Amino acid sequence: MEELKMYNSLSRQKEIFKPITPGYVGMYVCGPTVYSNVHLGNCRTFISFDIIYRYLKYLGYKVRYVRNITDAGHLEGDRDEGDDKFSKKARLEQLEPMEIVQKYTLGFHKVMELFNTLPPTIEPTATGHISEQIEMIKHILANGYAYEVNGTVYFDVEKYNQEKPYGILTNRKLEDLLEGTRELGGQDEKRGRLDFALWIKAKPEHLMQWPSPWGMGFPGWHIECSAMSCKYLGKQFDIHGGGMDLAATHHTNEIAQSEACYHEKPVNYWIHTNMLTVNGARMSKTAGNGFLPHQLFTGGHPLLDKAYSPMTVRFFMLQTHYRSTLDFSNEALQAAEKGLKRLWDAYEILENLPAGNEIKEAMDPELDKRCIDLLDEFDASMNDDFNTARVLAAMFELVPVINSLKSGQIALNSLSTGTLEQLRKKFSIYLTDVFGLKNDKEADSGRLEGVLQLLIQIRKEARAKKDFATSDKIRNELQQQGIVLKDEKDGSVSWSAV
Ligand code: AMP
Ligand code: ZN
Numbered sequence: 001m002e003e004l005k006m007y008n009s010l011s012r013q014k015e016i017f018k019p020i021t022p023g024y025v026g027m028y029v030c031g032p033t034v035y036s037n038v039h040l041g042n043c044r045t046f047i048s049f050d051i052i053y054r055y056l057k058y059l060g061y062k063v064r065y066v067r068n069i070t071d072a073g074h075l076e077g078d079r080d081e082g083d084d085k086f087s088k089k090a091r092l093e094q095l096e097p098m099e100i101v102q103k104y105t106l107g108f109h110k111v112m113e114l115f116n117t118l119p120p121t122i123e124p125t126a127t128g129h130i131s132e133q134i135e136m137i138k139h140i141l142a143n144g145y146a147y148e149v150n151g152t153v154y155f156d157v158e159k160y161n162q163e164k165p166y167g168i169l170t171n172r173k174l175e176d177l178l179e180g181t182r183e184l185g186g187q188d189e190k191r192g193r194l195d196f197a198l199w200i201k202a203k204p205e206h207l208m209q210w211p212s213p214w215g216m217g218f219p220g221w222h223i224e225c226s227a228m229s230c231k232y233l234g235k236q237f238d239i240h241g242g243g244m245d246l247a248a249t250h251h252t253n254e255i256a257q258s259e260a261c262y263h264e265k266p267v268n269y270w271i272h273t274n275m276l277t278v279n280g281a282r283m284s285k286t287a288g289n290g291f292l293p294h295q296l297f298t299g300g301h302p303l304l305d306k307a308y309s310p311m312t313v314r315f316f317m318l319q320t321h322y323r324s325t326l327d328f329s330n331e332a333l334q335a336a337e338k339g340l341k342r343l344w345d346a347y348e349i350l351e352n353l354p355a356g357n358e359i360k361e362a363m364d365p366e367l368d369k370r371c372i373d374l375l376d377e378f379d380a381s382m383n384d385d386f387n388t389a390r391v392l393a394a395m396f397e398l399v400p401v402i403n404s405l406k407s408g409q410i411a412l413n414s415l416s417t418g419t420l421e422q423l424r425k426k427f428s429i430y431l432t433d434v435f436g437l438k439n440d441k442e443a444d445s446g447r448l449e450g451v452l453q454l455l456i457q458i459r460k461e462a463r464a465k466k467d468f469a470t471s472d473k474i475r476n477e478l479q480q481q482g483i484v485l486k487d488e489k490d491g492s493v494s495w496s497a498v
Helices: 040-058 085-093 097-114 127-142 157-163 174-179 221-233 244-262 293-298 310-318 330-351 365-383 388-407 417-434 440-464 468-480
Strands: 005-008 013-016 024-029 062-067 146-149 152-155 196-201 217-219 237-243 267-273 276-278 326-328 483-487 493-497
Touching (some): 005 267, 040 097, 040 237, 040 267, 040 310, 040 417, 062 221, 085 097, 097 293, 127 146, 127 152, 127 196, 127 221, 127 244, 157 174, 157 244, 196 221, 217 221, 221 237, 221 244, 237 244, 244 267, 326 330, 330 417, 330 440, 365 388, 388 417, 440 493, 468 483
Parallel strands (some): 024 062, 024 237, 276 326
Antiparallel strands (some): 005 013, 152 196, 196 217, 483 493
16 A cells, blocks of 8 residues: 655645554644634635545544634734634624534534534533643743733743744744734733733633633633643644644644643644635635535525535535635536536446456456556545545546446446446445545435425325315325325325336
8 A cells, every 4th residue: 555645834745644653643623713604715624624534544544633613712803902702792692602602613513514524533622621721821931931911921932933943834934924023012012023922811891711820811822722732632743734824823833832831843744725715815704705605505695606515515625636725616616516416427327237247357458457547546646645636537537437337338348347346346435435425316315205204294184184185285296296105004104206
């Protein structure tokens, strides 16, 4: 088996993946900030990591997959100022901050389920780990990399940078980073322009605050991920991921915090997903160009000309490599819908191929070899930094062969039984297990069954009330649609399609 290579943002190259403990992978992905609905851009990142998680499992690794919920500590301003987003939303919606958290966490889970992403093995929350964050801040202070001013604790970036390169993740020198930031004003408590808050003093009216050695307050955003990843994966773990927009600040600060606390490099492989864009601009909560997943599923967005199923949207994302930008468009979604249908049709053909006599030697060895080569490309492409786009290209090259097997243009014995079996197996494993796709046709038939059972129930109730006009109407109209109801002796009703 070829080795798995992944692009590491830290070294800026593809590296062969070697987990710290053979056979086990620890992976941490920054989760959503749950003060509003996730948009499709957020979903792209979580779906990309779902594929990575699924593929690691497919390779046989036992994966501890931690994805947090940020439910505290996000301020509106980018310089540790302003209201926190949860309190603001809570006031706006006249709810408790924790009701906001609950509402949007449930919504997030629902969306993730619709996209058929696997749940992480641990989903810790920032508010559930306040004491771990406080402990870590105490350590950083004791090690001399932080300072307290009036109940707020800041990380001392310049001090840290004297020993370790602060901008290592994005390959930038401190001088360059400083150039891009505003001068400190007279009001500022910070010593350095790049310093960031580890703990923030709460104003009395602040809705979410906790006691700490520095008084009542709440944690800064970055410390939660350092504290929770360390708690569940150790001081050093294999993979840390998130969207590319997190690298320059959030992840840069995470590295600095962990190193300042434990003097160890926290993460071996940093994986960053590229952005989903709309007309070339990054989809974001603040820019207001975010599509909500349900707007796609119902077609309820001015830029959409119809509804698309969650699986079409998931497939649309898989057609582009996770490190490339992906621009959202109607045309691309339409093409994805058609492409996905072609793949499921091919899958069904393979599932229903008649079992013939065992063919050891293919009658068309050239074609047989071509099929095997294309099948080998599935794993080879995934081993090359999870290149889902290339797997799909190989799948689409196989589709005409599969279609011709059905039409008889290619005789079944052109391929060996072993090759046919591999085709069937690989299509099935890749579509369902690795890519996490579900057949919409099957989902549709499940829905149809539900609707039929509802009609059967209404008919039963009508008959019980001697409302034969309604019960006959249901029976006759269904018959016109080719569905025949049959009243069984035991009082139940069965149906068949004619
Ligand atoms: P947030 O809830 O804003 O903290 O974001 C959750 C995740 O979505 C983070 O990993 C972000 O990097 C990622 N993200 C935000 N916007 C986009 C986008 N337009 N495309 C892809 N990922 C995004
Ligand atoms: Zn994080």
